[in-house]
Amino acid sequence: MDKFVIHGGKKLSGRVSVSGAKNSALVLMPATLLNGGLNEIENTPEVNDIYTMIKLLNQLGVESTFKNHKLVLDSSKITSQIAPYEHVKKMRASVYVLGPLIARFGFAKVSMPGGCAWGPRPINLHLEAMKKLGAEIKLEEGYIIANSKKLHGAKIHFDVSSVGATGNAMMAASLAKGTTLITNASMEPEILLLAESLKLMGAIISGVGTTTIEIEGVDNLEHFKINNISDRIEAGTLITAAAITKSKIELEYREQSNIQSELIKFEQSGVSFVSKNNLLEVNAVNLIPKSQDVTTSVFPGFPTDMQAQWIAYMSLADGTSTVTDSIYHDRFSHVPELNRLGANIEVINNSAVVKGVKELRGAKVMSTDLRASASLVLGGLAAVGTTEVLRIYHLDRGYQRIEEKLRSLGADIERITTSEY
Numbered sequence: 001m002d003k004f005v006i007h008g009g010k011k012l013s014g015r016v017s018v019s020g021a022k023n024s025a026l027v028l029m030p031a032t033l034l035n036g037g038l039n040e041i042e043n044t045p046e047v048n049d050i051y052t053m054i055k056l057l058n059q060l061g062v063e064s065t066f067k068n069h070k071l072v073l074d075s076s077k078i079t080s081q082i083a084p085y086e087h088v089k090k091m092r093a094s095v096y097v098l099g100p101l102i103a104r105f106g107f108a109k110v111s112m113p114g115g116c117a118w119g120p121r122p123i124n125l126h127l128e129a130m131k132k133l134g135a136e137i138k139l140e141e142g143y144i145i146a147n148s149k150k151l152h153g154a155k156i157h158f159d160v161s162s163v164g165a166t167g168n169a170m171m172a173a174s175l176a177k178g179t180t181l182i183t184n185a186s187m188e189p190e191i192l193l194l195a196e197s198l199k200l201m202g203a204i205i206s207g208v209g210t211t212t213i214e215i216e217g218v219d220n221l222e223h224f225k226i227n228n229i230s231d232r233i234e235a236g237t238l239i240t241a242a243a244i245t246k247s248k249i250e251l252e253y254r255e256q257s258n259i260q261s262e263l264i265k266f267e268q269s270g271v272s273f274v275s276k277n278n279l280l281e282v283n284a285v286n287l288i289p290k291s292q293d294v295t296t297s298v299f300p301g302f303p304t305d306m307q308a309q310w311i312a313y314m315s316l317a318d319g320t321s322t323v324t325d326s327i328y329h330d331r332f333s334h335v336p337e338l339n340r341l342g343a344n345i346e347v348i349n350n351s352a353v354v355k356g357v358k359e360l361r362g363a364k365v366m367s368t369d370l371r372a373s374a375s376l377v378l379g380g381l382a383a384v385g386t387t388e389v390l391r392i393y394h395l396d397r398g399y400q401r402i403e404e405k406l407r408s409l410g411a412d413i414e415r416i417t418t419s420e421y
């Protein structure tokens with residue numbers, strides 16, 4: 001088990017590059033199950049969720065190589081359509097294999113993901129979409145058992161906008177007979193990239209980037225090669241690192257249009273940005289952040305995956321802010337831990353009321369999920385004294401060696417193997 005030891009209060013400076021996006025790679029990878037070919041995904045991050053997905057795909061018979069961020073997946077010899085509990089329990093994104101397996105093989109047995117660290121995360125929308133496309137779904141002994149003849153096009157409306165269910169439905173519909181119309185579809189950048197990869201495979205898709213997506217199914221899909229986008233949440237986390245330490249850094253980050261809502265909030269809090277081509281200069285030197293309310297929402301709104309980091313930042317702002325999570329109402333496990341660092345935050349329903357304090361002070365804290373861990377690291381970077389962040393395996397699921405990036409910017413952060421849990 002590893003922990004981070006952070007001696008806070010160091011100013012950051014220099015340039016750092018944003019890694020490939022975890023969440024887009026996690027949907028592109030199972031999409032390779034659709035085609036039975038040799039696929040390449042460049043700019044794949046070296047994070048544990050990617051290794052978990054590789055293991056799951058290997059279990060299904062996909063052959064893989066992963067070197068220098070290039071992931072090669074050969075789905076020509078699928079030997080199993082069963083996604084076992086041991087993989088799915090580690091990562092909910094495993095449910096992405098459901099649509100491709102049903103569409104290509106007419107059968108899938110996928111473990112139900114169960115609860116998650118911040119409460120229920122149902123998959124009813126995924127299952128409803130598969131049913132609409134013609135799959136027969138049974139739930140037995142903790143598993144989803146899906147059977148179908150050839151899937152057929154359908155009208156699918158999601159009551160709640162869901163990245164995962166939109167992705168699953170798009171993948172399945174690409175091999176269905178006829179036309180599928182998905183309404184209230186997700187517009188997240190990860191879905192745009194999935195659509196691009198499906199088009200490279202030969203799928204016929206329109207409306208991507210709006211809430212209505214139309215897909216004309218085809219009989220076979222070809223292999224594809226794609227360059228993954230960079231991680232918008234890692235970009236936001238690094239910007240927060242600069243803001244919370246009152247520093248000036250440069251980010252090498254291509255898709256700045258994917259973080260506009262965050263940039264606006266940071267600007268309103270007093271951070272200034274200069275954008276030149278793929279470089280984003282973040283300037284928070286001598287900043288006393290102005291408190292800013294935030295409500296998370298679907299893209300292009302402020303992402304729930306940046307809520308914990310924003311709370312850490314606002315804990316040192318001038319005044320009180322209210323941070324509401326409209327996507328995941330219980331995603332606040334970082335709050336008591338930030339309070340251990342001296343923050344003054346109270347959770348009321350799905351909002352955190354953050355009263356800015358003058359300083360945070362180092363303490364031992366532990367994380368319970370990926371973004372909560374990130375917020376504690378940010379708190380530790382700003383705190384006076386030493387912060388130890390335990391259970392950073394959560395962080396390793398989604399951030400590629402974040403401590404090395406932060407250290408390269410001048411942070412005093414070290415990874416230590418410990419028996420503490």
Ligand code: EPU
Pocket residue numbers: 023024026092093120121122123124125126127160161162163164165190303304305327328370371398
């Ligand atoms: N929802 C349902 N039923 C469903 C599916 C979703 O009610 O069948 C609800 C959820 O409970 C939630 C809302 O719909 O309230 C949106 O969830 P969504 O399905 O969009 O989330 P997801 O696809 O499971 C992805 C990211 C999450 C990110 C959310 C929201 C991946 C692998 N995961 O999850 O990322 O928080 O979208 O943007 O893409 C993270 O990276 O830390 C992370 C948790």
